Amino acid sequence: MxxxxxxxxxxxxxxxxxxxxxxxxxxxxxxxxxxxxxxxxxxxxxxxxxxxxxxxxxxxxxxxxxxxxxxxxxxxxxxxxxxxxxxxxxxxxxxxxxxxxxxxxxxxxxxxxxxxxxxxxxxxxxxxxxxxxxxxxxWLRHRPMLADLRKLLYEDKVIGEVFRTTSDFQMQLDIASLPATSRYKDLSLGAGSMLDIGIYPLTWAILTLDPGTPTQSEDPKILAAQSFVDGIEVTTSLILHYPSSGRQGVVTTTTERRKGASEIIATIDGTNGFVEVEGAVPSHPRSFTVYPKWTEDKKPEGKKYDYQRLQQxxxxxxxxxxxxxxxxxxxxPIVPWAESIRVMEIMDEVRRQGGTKYPQDSA
The missing domain is CATH 3.40.50.720 (NAD(P)-binding Rossmann-like Domain)
Structure with a gap:
């Protein structure tokens, strides 16, 4: 070649x-x-x-x-x-x-x-x-946006020391009205919000709270709760706590509510400012805005970084x-095997605390 x-x-x-x-x-x-x-x-x-x-x-x-x-x-x-x-x-x-x-x-x-x-x-x-x-x-991990954002956060320190990330994914499925044959109600297919959409806000938290490489990442402590409809998990809330830095991630996901007008899919808070990530849902970011510390009654002026393009x-x-x-x-090198396993282990622990069990768990 x-x-x-x-x-x-x-x-x-x-x-x-x-x-x-x-x-x-x-x-x-x-x-x-x-x-x-x-x-x-x-x-x-x-x-x-x-x-x-x-x-x-x-x-x-x-x-x-x-x-x-x-x-x-x-x-x-x-x-x-x-x-x-x-x-x-x-x-x-x-x-x-x-x-x-x-x-x-x-x-x-x-x-x-x-x-x-x-x-x-x-x-x-x-x-x-x-x-x-x-x-x-x-695909979220491969976007140039994420590499640029991590550089701004941890090399340029544009918002000081990062201390918290919040991200929420909402999708209306109305599990109770779905037929028993729906894949969204089939536990053997991984039914529930966590594996389907919760992995995205979880990824936002992992990538913005831990400055390490995929092979040098800190395992966070986890506190999680889940709610169910017809035996299917429909809402998950979890807190990630990184002991070495005190950073916290607040991750929520639900299939019981349609997303409203808000276009903020993740917020990263730092000691000298904050970042808001804009998009339709956490899996589809299109831009982020870096703001200085909010000290007045009015929201401060921010600098927007736009990544919109024709492809998804x-x-x-x-x-x-x-x-x-x-x-x-x-x-x-962006998603090595050890990192995929680590994320699955985090979701396994979320499900263990929340109560979601799949047939494969006992195989």
Whole structure:
């Protein structure tokens, strides 16, 4: 490969749900700042019709032909695929990752990576034994916004010493009205707000309260509570406390309330100011504003850093995955295996204190 040539990643897309459609739509959209070339090599679903419909809708106006399959196994066995993107529900992640790994495929698997930390270790052990690349698709961590914000907080210290982060994710599902067949009521699929959306405000807290690298992070103390409807967790509140600094994170999530007009998805407080992160929900940030310390009756003037673009933001994790694979890496330096396990351990502890139990916990 020439020094100026971009690496190419040929993707096999597993499942045709909403998250897969977002991922593919971002990758096929033209852009000038690409760090890699992405080809949607194949689509795999439970039926050929679903794959065809998905490809017709989301893989358009591209200079290549996408293969459609009516099974996952055909994706795993396709020799033209460089990396499998796993977009299935949480409860299937371990199964689908292990199948792809067994076929010798590199894998980018959606968050939450698995149901619990034990499953995550099992997947990474298999990847190590097979010698393939596996990473958790926590797209929030790959955004340039996060690297810039962490630099401002801990190198430039624009708000002094950080002492608290708050973040809340709200989504209206009305669990009580859903049929028993809904994935949102299936515990074996990881039902509940914590794994589905709570991981995002949790990530905001982790990334803004701990200045360490992913391999040199402090494990916070955790205090958590959960509430349930029809046996499904619908609201989680947790406090993260970092003993070495005294920093605290207040993380809340619920599927019982529709988000209001407020566009502040996270707030970071410091001794000399504060930062407000703006966006639709914690998974979709678009900007943040740095404010000086609030000393008057009126809100102080802030400096806004805008990161809005046409794509939703999946391009960053896709680019980094392509670069990792091209470089021969087996882990993502942004989301290494140990960090995915650590986050799963935190959520395991939240569920232990809150009372959420999945069938896989006792497997």
């Amino acid at each position: 020439a020094a100026t040539e971009l690496p190419t990643c040929r993707w096999g897309i597993l499942t045709t749900g909403l998250i897969s459609s977002w991922f593919v739509a971002d990758l096929v959209m033209p852009r000038e700042d690409a760090k890699a070339k992405h080809i949607i090599q194949a689509i795999g679903s439970s039926s050929l019709e679903k794959s065809r419909d998905f490809a017709a809708k989301y893989v358009k106006d591209v200079p290549y032909q996408t293969t459609v399959y009516g099974s996952y196994e055909e994706v795993y066995n396709d020799p033209n695929i460089d990396c499998v993107y796993v977009g299935s529900p949480h409860g299937f992640h371990k199964r689908d990752c292990l199948a792809a790994i067994a076929a010798g495929k590199n894998v980018l698997c959606e968050k939450a990576f698995t149901i619990n930390a034990r499953e995550a270790r099992e997947v990474f052990d298999a990847a190590k034994a097979k010698g393939v690349y596996v990473a958790e698709a926590m 933001g999946f391009i960053y994790e896709a680019d980094n995955t392509a670069l990792d694979i091209a470089a021969g890496r087996k882990e993502s």
